[in-house]
Amino acid sequence: MAGPVILLVAAFATLVAALLFGGGAAPLVIADAGPVVRWGLPIVKLVVNLAAAGMLGALVLALFALKTGERAFDLALDTASVSAAVFTIGSAVTGFFTFVNVFNAAPSADAVFGDQLGRFLVDTELGRTWLITTIAGAVITVLAFAVRSWTPTLIVALLAAAALVPMGTQGHSGDLANHDIAMVSLVIHIIAAAVWLGGLLLLIVIRPVTDRAPMIAILRRYSAIALAAFVVVAISGTVRATVAVGDLPSLLTPYGGILLVKVAALLGMGLFGAWYRLRLIGRMAADAASRHFWILVTVELALMGIASGAAAALARTAPPSETAPAFVRTPAEQLTDAPVPPELTFDRWFTAWNVDLIWAFVVGFGLFFYLAGVWRLHRRGDRWPVYRTVLWVLGMLLLLWVTCGPVNAYQDYLFSVHMVGHMLLTMAIPLLLVPGSPVTLALRTIRKRDDGTRGGREWIMWAVHTPFAKVVTHPLFAAANFVASLWIFYYTDLFRWSLYDHLGHEWMTVHFLITGYLFVLSLIGIDPVPYRFPYPFRLLTLGGVIAIHAFFGVAIMMQTGLFAAEWFGAMGRTWGPTPIEDQYIGGGAAWSIGEIPALILGVTVAIQWSRSDDRLQRSQDRHADRTGDAELEAYNARLAAMAEKDARAGR
Template sequence: MSSKQKVQSTWPLYVAAILVGAVIAGGISYSFVADSLAALGIPDPGPATTFGLPALRGAAWLLAALAIGSFLFSAFLIPPADKALGQAKLTVDGHIAARTGASSASGIAIIGVLMVPLVLSDVSGTPLGQVLFQPSAWATALAQVAEAKVWLTVAVIAAIVAVCGYTLGDWMAQPGLLIGAVAIIVPLGMEGHAATGGDHDYGTNAYLWHLIFIMLWIGGLFALIAHGRRLGPHMEKAVARYSRIAFFAFIVTVISGMISTAIRVQPSDLFTTRYGLIIVAKMAGVLILGIFGFAHRQLTIPKLSSDKSAFVRIAVVEVFVMAAVTGIAVTMGRTPPPPPRDPNLTNMQIQMGYNLYEAPTFLGVFTIWRFEILYTVIGILAAVYYLWLLRRVDNWDHRRTFWWLLGCVSLGVTLSSGIGMYMPSGYAMHMVGHMILSMTVPVFLVLGAPLTLVKEAFPEGEFNPRAWVEAFEKSKFLKFITYSPISTLQFLFVFYVLYIFPSFYELAISEHAGHVLMNLAFLVSGYFYFWELVGPDYIEGRPRVPIRLAWLFISMPVHLFLGVYLMQLNTVMGEEFYLSLDLPWNPDLLRDQKNGGGIAWAAGSFPLALVFGILFVGWWREDKQDSDRMDTKLDRDEDQEWEEYNKMLSTYSRHDESAAQHQPFTTQQTKQRTKLVKPSAPLDDDSGAAKDTNGEDPRNS
């Protein structure tokens, strides 16, 4: 360490960056507030709301970035104190980063609560002071204002992450805390301009990609600056890992931003409307950040071993640019967008984002396509990463490659073809998609053994994806979720909870966020269930095949019963939503629902038959291995018995010879002893045991 270098606190930098983002967000929004309120016909609620609401929103976004980046850092950018990750405690630097993430989540929780009265003040034009201390006003906000509910949800998630971040100091908790920190911002990605109007499925999904990866980009840089200012170890590897994340985040941010812009703004509006100018300013900021990232890769990263301060100096400037871009982005939610590209939207476009013109048919669903940009893209990325890993592995079973790619293709085809397009329009097509996503795609994916491939692609003894996978395979969470009764129950729970409660089903299908979360639940629940049953990837303490087969037999009738229940149900679930679509073929909703029940009853036959076949073959192989192992053991034990028998005879022989020296045998005794065992008796070819003079095994006499 150079004598000129000294440890520096980073909290003043955090506070300054958050203030920059908040002031820019509040200032720009406040300057546009008159037009915004006039467009909405709302009286001015006063500066406390018009400036404070966007300012706090900007602060919340930057705190979310800091939380995400801090947990990313403690989980994956630097190693913990011990190579055995399952029991490893965080290093001092990891502990500081985790505490920073927990503190940031605490700040978001406080802001989330404050946003409830602020949102009510904003939409009603009531001064903040009149609603802040009135419980009835809070109740009104939560009952009638969707954005208030979103912020309360954000506050609850953030509070949980904060408590866990403060109390859990081992490495195993950090990946989960990172997922929790990302979950904080997901509700914010489901509301706003992107979630309304035509093509809002594209707008919402693109916004989710945009928001999550820009948070990873900004937050990771926050964490690295703090690590550099406290002169922490492993800086070179941490920066190298972050550089790859930042490069991918830059690409995702640019592409998702272009998609969102193309949906909401015509090219002529970019320089003629305030909304368009904000988009241009944001795009310019992102490009500047891309230049900073290029500078890091070309100039500062090669010099990290000799001059860590070079990275920090450039990164500090970069993070303030990020804060400014965040503040600008926040104002988009406060600025009236230009008129929609198509002002004559149908009810289907408003509810689903697109139009359908005819009833679905078996072949017809494969003649219309609408590329789904969330799970389909995830499937493409998963396939590409799998194929990239194959380049690092020799002698891989290519049947596993076939299954994995088939799963990725099935996921994309299901959601991007007419199957995915018709899923929101009727119960039967919803059930077709559900069955594929929960009972077909997961089977294909687990047979691809992706975790085994990761382990074989990376070396042992290093802090790399192999170590992360091995720690996950030994985690308490995986032991719990793949415990046969729990695995079966969680799989059946996802089926039953969605369809037994009609109000819950209608809430889930009437919002795009509901579709996103439902599809996620189908995929994750099915993956864990079938992984425990037939997945080649390692699970510690996995029961033997007969026990797993028994659990499959237990779950099958329970699963089939739901289909029978739905076929007999005479109450139409989601009726209000389906009627609001004004479908041109005027479907019989009750009949469609009964058809959906029949699909639920019958559609699982193929994947369950495949799983049964795999388990049956596994049982046969397991039984054969047991038999071979027993035969080997018997052969080994038999050889050992022969050796012990011969040793016993040899011992008796030496004993008798010694005794003969002191007391000679009579002639008759000598003849009897010679008849029992001759010194020149032939040996059995297989065991080496002695035979008697008649060629018989003495043990058989």
């Protein structure tokens, strides 16, 4: 168990050195909170980060590499529970230190201090962040200790990942230009790093209770998780660093120096990981290879400690690109933290970009895994229709264009562009993705496990057959959800939430992409679902949904007031249509863009219906050929017998 000790020593030593070098713990000229807070805050944040890794990484590895009922699985959950307890205490202390640091409040036992602390935790965004994180940690501590089966563990893992999201909103992200991409990249970075580090720690914890053969299988599965995590950490870290540093000369600043240490440690970890996973895991049946492997794991933990310490110090060091808020800000800057973009001309529909890192990863991994599956089928001699691959690729590229391209760049300023993006998300993109049949492809290409653990194939099969899936994929629910979501979203404060809060924007994108996907899946998909309507009812359902959808677009066109007038009406745009004219255009987009995919859907359903009838007729003909039309002959004989009986009765 020397690995965790080396991790802690490396992390704290790097943190102290980086704070001294970068001035992150230097006393402030005005309103200094004292050395306890100056040093205690980054130290306890480091504890929170390491505990978060132990919490989330252990749960993820348990879900994808271990077997329920065995000692290793129980140890993984115990590790997650203990880590969550440390995470909870660390979050509470961090919240307290943050309050003292921000308000320069002298701790005391009187009611005034308690009242100030309570208002900070409830009334301020910073205080609520750490209060929510602390409560989430406490809940995860109890649940991780109590559960021991697959589905509850999955739920706890999702809660653990969600508990790390508020942490990503802290630091200097809110003070940087490109606030949203800085915040999103930091959130993704934290979660991926936690999965990577926590999984490696769990390998050391379960090693004494796991035989060599199962351990080799676990290491192979962890290596796949670690590789994906490394890619996410590297890309998100690069984006975050680019936003914070700004230009190459800024690397010569204290912030840049600490950043370079972190980058070097991460690269070293990636190279070590690639080397020993490619070279040593397959030879671990030999004692020498096994010993060398665990030595290199210890070295990787030391590098992880260095990277973790540097990361905690960076959170207390001002980035070179951080600027004080301007005293005079335009209305658009007050609402979106960015100035109004240049006029949306024809060429900017192809050249304007505002990358959302979450969806860039979704598209990247979606393309990679799909094409890898097609290639695996090809290598073993199986066929996969080319048109399915083409449609999937086009759907993913369109998703990238909507979430990272001109639609994302202009949707905060033009309601019409927002509506174009919405219609593409909920109608056009699912129409391309559903025929790609990703679930069917995954079930045909992912190897089935026979050791009682669950891999990608097993989790997909579980998801398809859950009661929840039976409800959300039912044609009636899919159609009702598709229609009701439009009206509820735009005629309640959910629309405002998506404008003011980036989390609301991400929720909107996910929700409408999924609702559209499920609706199209219920009509023309071939992926396995519990129930589908017969073809005539599919056409009737489509007709009813599209009628209501068209009425929704007309209702927006007839609207005399603005949706979110304090947003779209206050941008200060000097180009393009007026806000009310733009809203009318948006209603027209909702009506017209929805009709084209609907027509394609209707034609596709009709073609599938015709082909289904043809297949049924051919099946009946083949059956008749095999049996010599025995059923028809038996039927005719029965009619003849009845006729003869009636004739005798008549005599």
